[in-house]
Amino acid sequence: MPYSNLRADLITKQIGKVKNRVEERFPDRNLVNVCTELMEVARQSQEKAESISKPLYWVRVGLPVATITFILALAGIYYFFSGQIDENATLNFADFLEMSDALFNLIVLFLAFLFFLSTFEQRVKRTRTLKEIHQLRSLAHVIDMHQLTKDPEHTLGSMRYTPSSPKDSMSLFEITRYLDYCSEMLSLIGKLAALYVQDFDDEVAVAAVNEIEDLTTGLSRKIWQKIMYVQSIDAALDPENRGIIFNVNRAEFTQQQILVDSDSKPNIQPAQPTEES
Numbered sequence: 001m002p003y004s005n006l007r008a009d010l011i012t013k014q015i016g017k018v019k020n021r022v023e024e025r026f027p028d029r030n031l032v033n034v035c036t037e038l039m040e041v042a043r044q045s046q047e048k049a050e051s052i053s054k055p056l057y058w059v060r061v062g063l064p065v066a067t068i069t070f071i072l073a074l075a076g077i078y079y080f081f082s083g084q085i086d087e088n089a090t091l092n093f094a095d096f097l098e099m100s101d102a103l104f105n106l107i108v109l110f111l112a113f114l115f116f117l118s119t120f121e122q123r124v125k126r127t128r129t130l131k132e133i134h135q136l137r138s139l140a141h142v143i144d145m146h147q148l149t150k151d152p153e154h155t156l157g158s159m160r161y162t163p164s165s166p167k168d169s170m171s172l173f174e175i176t177r178y179l180d181y182c183s184e185m186l187s188l189i190g191k192l193a194a195l196y197v198q199d200f201d202d203e204v205a206v207a208a209v210n211e212i213e214d215l216t217t218g219l220s221r222k223i224w225q226k227i228m229y230v231q232s233i234d235a236a237l238d239p240e241n242r243g244i245i246f247n248v249n250r251a252e253f254t255q256q257q258i259l260v261d262s263d264s265k266p267n268i269q270p271a272q273p274t275e276e277s
Helices: 008-025 031-053 057-084 093-147 152-156 172-196 203-236
Strands: 256-259 267-270
Touching (some): 031 093, 057 093, 172 203
């Protein structure tokens, strides 16, 4: 069914749309480079997920071939030694135990080899999947680092700054869009991770994908808390004051701050510049 599975091409297309929006809105921001990297990872994920889902035929053929070879080898050994034994010779108990022990060890080693061969394909695919998921996990943390300093308090200039404080000139609307793009990219990372286990049902790989989804969901939840806070501030401002860029560079501009009166609607009032601490 077309709507029951994730399609890598559509995920890549959606990431391309987000990249275009970020590039048009914030052409000078490093978030554009992060989205470009995510776009490249998405293109590679399509090929790698398809490769992982394909069977390793040489492994699957090797299992019955090894079994037949072992049976023929046992038959050959029995035929060779049966011709060397005198028909009138008797087999004592000690010789029987020695032969049984050798045969038992041979069978155990062969069964261990069969187990190794039967699980080899799954282990190879699991290793490749975990490697790609680790890359997606790193990208999620990189995106979180980019939104870390996008704080509305910095934008409004309602805090006392130090020389090491992050400085930005984004408006409330721009911060909302920036954070929303980060949230979309995190969501798409979760979809790329799910793509790897869509046709590969491995317990360890599925657990790693669930971990990625939990990570991206938690980071998105943190971002949306910021977005809701920004929207609540923007809604409290007068309509003509919405979208104003509050520059926090106090050496060049006058600080703007919000004075909130608990009994009246908040208004924008310029404050006197203060010295840097």
